[in-house]
Amino acid sequence: MGCMPRAAWIFGGALWLACAAAAAQSPAESNLDSLIGEYEQLIRTEDPVSAGQEGDRNALRRLPDVRPEPQQAAAKQLKDIAQRLAAIEVNRLSPDAALNHQLLTNVVAIHSEQLTFDLPRIPFENDSGFHTLLDYLARTTTIGSREDADAWLARLEATPTFYEQNLANLRRGIKTKYTQPRIVAERVLEVARKQAGTKPEDSSLLLPFARMPSSIPATAQAEYRDKALAIVRDRILPVQKQFAQFMAKEYLPAARPKLAWRTTPNGEKSYEFFVRRETTTKMTPDEIHRLGQSEVARIRGLMETTIAETGFKGSFADFLKMLRTDPRFYAQTPEDLLEKASEIAKRADDQLPRLFGTLPRLPYGVRPVPADIAEGYTTGRYWTGSMRQGQAGGYMVNTSHLDQRPLYELPALTVHEAVPGHHLQIALSQELTGIPYFRRNTSPTAFVEGWGLYSEFLGEEMGIYRDPYEKFGRYSYEMWRACRLVADTGIHWLGWDIEQARRCFTENSALAPHNIQTELERYISWPGQALAYKIGELRFRALRADAEKALGEKFNVREFHDQLLLSGALPLDVVTERIHAWINSQSSTRATSAPALAP
Numbered sequence: 215m216g217c218m219p220r221a222a223w224i225f226g227g228a229l230w231l232a233c234a235a236a237a238a239q240s241p242a243e244s245n246l247d248s249l250i251g252e253y254e255q256l257i258r259t260e261d262p263v264s265a266g267q268e269g270d271r272n273a274l275r276r277l278p279d280v281r282p283e284p285q286q287a288a289a290k291q292l293k294d295i296a297q298r299l300a301a302i303e304v305n306r307l308s309p310d311a312a313l314n315h316q317l318l319t320n321v322v323a324i325h326s327e328q329l330t331f332d333l334p335r336i337p338f339e340n341d342s343g344f345h346t347l348l349d350y351l352a353r354t355t356t357i358g359s360r361e362d363a364d365a366w367l368a369r370l371e372a373t374p375t376f377y378e379q380n381l382a383n384l385r386r387g388i389k390t391k392y393t394q395p396r397i398v399a400e401r402v403l404e405v406a407r408k409q410a411g412t413k414p415e416d417s418s419l420l421l422p423f424a425r426m427p428s429s430i431p432a433t434a435q436a437e438y439r440d441k442a443l444a445i446v447r448d449r450i451l452p453v454q455k456q457f458a459q460f461m462a463k464e465y466l467p468a469a470r471p472k473l474a475w476r477t478t479p480n481g482e483k484s485y486e487f488f489v490r491r492e493t494t495t496k497m498t499p500d501e502i503h504r505l506g507q508s509e510v511a512r513i514r515g516l517m518e519t520t521i522a523e524t525g526f527k528g529s530f531a532d533f534l535k536m537l538r539t540d541p542r543f544y545a546q547t548p549e550d551l552l553e554k555a556s557e558i559a560k561r562a563d564d565q566l567p568r569l570f571g572t573l574p575r576l577p578y579g580v581r582p583v584p585a586d587i588a589e590g591y592t593t594g595r596y597w598t599g600s601m602r603q604g605q606a607g608g609y610m611v612n613t614s615h616l617d618q619r620p621l622y623e624l625p626a627l628t629v630h631e632a633v634p635g636h637h638l639q640i641a642l643s644q645e646l647t648g649i650p651y652f653r654r655n656t657s658p659t660a661f662v663e664g665w666g667l668y669s670e671f672l673g674e675e676m677g678i679y680r681d682p683y684e685k686f687g688r689y690s691y692e693m694w695r696a697c698r699l700v701a702d703t704g705i706h707w708l709g710w711d712i713e714q715a716r717r718c719f720t721e722n723s724a725l726a727p728h729n730i731q732t733e734l735e736r737y738i739s740w741p742g743q744a745l746a747y748k749i750g751e752l753r754f755r756a757l758r759a760d761a762e763k764a765l766g767e768k769f770n771v772r773e774f775h776d777q778l779l780l781s782g783a784l785p786l787d788v789v790t791e792r793i794h795a796w797i798n799s800q801s802s803t804r805a806t807s808a809p810a811l812a813p
Contacts, residue, residue, distance in 0.1 A: 217563065242306040246315055249295055249302075251408060253318060253389055254651045258290060260284070263351065267600040267644075275368035277376045280334045280344070280383060292326040313781075313788075314650060320785060321656055323493055331484045335387030336394055337380045339739040340401045341590045341724045341732070344380045345409065345457060348373055348419055348450075353584065353599060355422040356604040360430055363438050366422045370445045373419075375682065377453040388468040392478055396469040397712070398739040399461060401590045406458040406588050414447035414457060418584065440447040475706040475741040485706050488742030492659045493749045494785035497709040502745055506699025509748060513693045514722055520689060523682040537724045543620045543683070546583060549611035554621060555611045556580045558628040558678065565676035567632060574641035576600075576609035578632055588614040592736065593729055594627045596636035601645070607637045618726035622687035625678045626670045630691075634676075635669035636662070643782045653782045659743055660782040664750010671755065690724040695751070697722060698744035706741045753786050754778065757793045764797045773800075 258265040265273035299319050304312055337344040348369070352619060357363050387393050394402075423439045428440075470478065475485045489499055497505075505727035521533050528536070537543060545551035559580055566573055576599050583591050597608035609632040611617065630636055640664065641655055670688055679685045697718035712734055719730045737744045757778075762769045777796045778789065 223275040240306050242303050243308065243311050245298065245302055245527045246311055248300055248316075250314060250318060250650050250652065252291070253295055253322065256288060257652060257655070260288065261655075263347075264367075264648075267598065267603060267605075268604040268651065268655070271365070274362070274365040275372075277347075277372045277493060280337065280376075282332070282334075282383075285329055285332070285334065289326065289329045292322055292329070296322050296326065305533070314653070316788065317653060317656070317784070321652060327487055328491070331480065332392075333485070334380075334383045335390065335392045335714075337383060338394070338398075340398045340404050340735040341405075341587065341592065343402065344376065345406060345454075348376075349409075349584070349587070350597070351571045352421045354599070354605050354608070357422050357426045357430075358604055359427070360434070363423070363426065363430065367438065367441055367445070367543040370419060370442060370450065373445075373487045374449050374453045377457060377595040381457065383506060384460070384465065388464065390479060391470070392737055393465065393468055395471070395473050396466060397473070398626045399466050401735060403458065403461040403466065403741055404590065405587060406454070406461050408665055410451070410455040410458040412451075412586070414443055414451055417450075418586070419446050419450065429788045447642060453565075472709070472711065473705050473738050476709070482569075485741055487689050489745060492742040492746040494658045494660045494787065495749060496751070499703045502699050503708070505705040506696055506703070506748070509696035510693065510700065510718065510722055513689055513696055517689045517693065519706065520682050520686045531721075534724050537620065537622065537628070537683075538726060543622055545619065545621060546618050548616070551613050551616060551621075551624075552580060552611055553580060554784060555609070555624055555628055556774075558625050559609060562629050562633050562673075562676060562678060565678075566638070569634065569640070569672065569675065569771055570779075571776045572642065574638060574645055576607060576637075576641040576645070578609055580609045580611060580632070583610045583612040583614070585614070588612050590732060590735070592732060593619060593623075594631045596631045596640070598640055598644075599637075607641055609637065615726075615728050618728040620687065620724065620726065622683040623691060623724070625673060625680075625684050626688040626691040629669045629676070629678055630666040633669075634672055635666040638669075639665045639779060639783070642779050646780065646782055649782055654686075655678045657783050658785050659746035660750035660753070660786050661789065662750075663747040664752075664754055664786075665778075667692070667747045667751035668754040671751070687724065693749040694719065694725055694733070695744075698733075701734065702737050702742065704771050705738060712738070715791060721791075742808065750786065753790065761793065761797050764801055766799070 260278065262270070262273035262276040262278060262287075296319070299315065299322065302315060304315055307315055338346075342350075351369065355366055357360075357366065393399075420439065422444050423435070423442050426435050426438070443501075475481050475488075478484070485499065489502065490496065493502070518530065521530065524533075526533050526536070545554060559578075580598065581597075582588075583595070591612055593612050595610045597610055599605040599607035609628070611627075631637070640657075643657075646654055670691060673679060673688060677706060679688055700718050701710075701715035705712075705715050715734055715737070716730060719725055720727075720732070723730075725733070758774060761774050774793075778792060781792065784792070
């Protein structure tokens with residue numbers, strides 16, 4: 215259908231110009247738009263959770279289909295998309311379209327390669343997986359209408375099938391000797407037994423119906439609650455019990471004997487893939503291991519200097535012992551810990567306009583990690599919100615084991631998980647306009663986690679660290695990420711046992727023993743992911759140094775951060791290209807606009 219009748223041209227010049235511009239789109243850009251649409255439909259189907267957060271009403275009724283058949287169909291479709299992408303003449307694309315082409319080509323290649331490893335055979339890490347997905351959704355789902363209520367009921371009804379599909383994949387993993395090691399399986403079994411032992415009426419899956427709007431009549435609300443309880447009692451609890459029994463009787467005996475991912479079938483190739491995917495670089499595991507060792511040495515020097523600032527007279531080990539045992543560094547109640555985290559978060563909020571030109575609309579809350587998953591959960595985590603669904607972001611603070619949650623680390627944790635870290639970056643990405651869905655929902659770990667660690671560095675400029683102990687906590691957290699480079703490659707590439715990996719953390723950081731154990735189990739269960747933090751942070755800091763050096767007094771940190779964040783999360787090589795182009799444009803513009811000097 216045309217933009218408007220020919221007779222209207224004389225009265226609608228502006229509209230005619232817009233239509234003419236649309237009609238002038240090159241065939242190359244039309245082809246690219248078509249391929250973007252095809253890929254986005256594929257990932258909306260594969261990932262109904264993200265699609266639902268973006269406002270897809272149908273997706274809110276579904277859970278992922280993890281059977282092998284959809285994976286095989288997706289592989290064929292991705293191959294076709296890749297071939298058609300390669301045929302597009304990039305020189306006929308606008309700069310924005312060329313960037314979309316570059317990013318889509320990269321995403322499709324990664325997606326295709328990932329499918330070759332049949333990863334659904336291992337559908338969980340030490341603290342999360344398919345079995346915790348519904349719990350997460352229940353705690354982040356808002357019921358605002360009957361349509362929302364019906365959608366949540368539909369997801370509950372789909373849960374038994376979701377469990378059955380994952381159990382089939384796990385059995386396929388056992389058959390092909392593609393399993394997690396026992397240390398991870400035991401942690402998952404703990405959670406599975408807690409879920410199986412929960413009374414139906416106490417299930418977290420009922421939480422969305424505990425807070426329904428008054429626009430839904432009370433009788434209808436009661437019906438929804440009754441239906442949900444019946445589904446949980448009669449259909450979901452039985453499959454949760456089946457999963458717990460499966461983990462104890464079938465999976466534990468079949469767990470792989472060694473920790474190294476390299477010992478799984480095709481493990482060397484898949485670990486190298488994880489390294490490339492998570493870091494978005496071409497660095498090898500050996501190069502990353504050496505980088506980790508050099509960063510450990512550098513940060514250790516900063517820590518020694520900070521100890522001297524406190525006036526402490528003992529050794530480094532003595533200082534760590536004092537930090538781990540002195541009661542003044544620990545909250546006495548969960549409420550106390552949450553209040554202290556909230557106070558730090560508000561101080562961070564106060565500093566944001568000084569460093570950022572653009573801030574997200576979506577707010578965030580400070581919440582405790584749910585008690586039923588807290589035991590094996592990390593110290594803190596960010597839970598994504600959705601303005602479309604009426605869900606604030608969540609800075610989740612683990613309030614279990616209070617003697618293992620030191621207050622001197624809390625400032626670094628807060629700026630990483632909340633602002634200016636994950637909440638700011640992810641919420642901004644969600645709210646971007648003018649870029650495709652696939653870019654808003656692509657999250658290269660090196661960018662996302664690199665930004666979180668860079669935000670800990672920004673905490674210094676924001677005045678978040680108020681004494682040498684909190685400053686030491688920040689360096690301890692940076693050491694933690696440096697040790698990750700050493701430990702992840704050490705375990706999965708060099709074949710280290712857990713005690714070899716533990717030494718870097720116990721000898722060089724103030725992390726509590728429980729946290730170290732939880733983190734080590736995480737690295738074992740999720741190979742490669744831990745590498746992204748330090749590599750991304752180092753790139754961001756290097757790019758900022760480049761900009762500060764090139765622009766001198768003209769450097770504007772707010773503009774720099776907007777340049778980093780307002781195109782969404784990108785691979786590090788693309789970020790580097792774009793920041794250097796921005797630096798050159800700023801240098802050129804400012805040189806041209808500078809007043810002429812008097813002779």
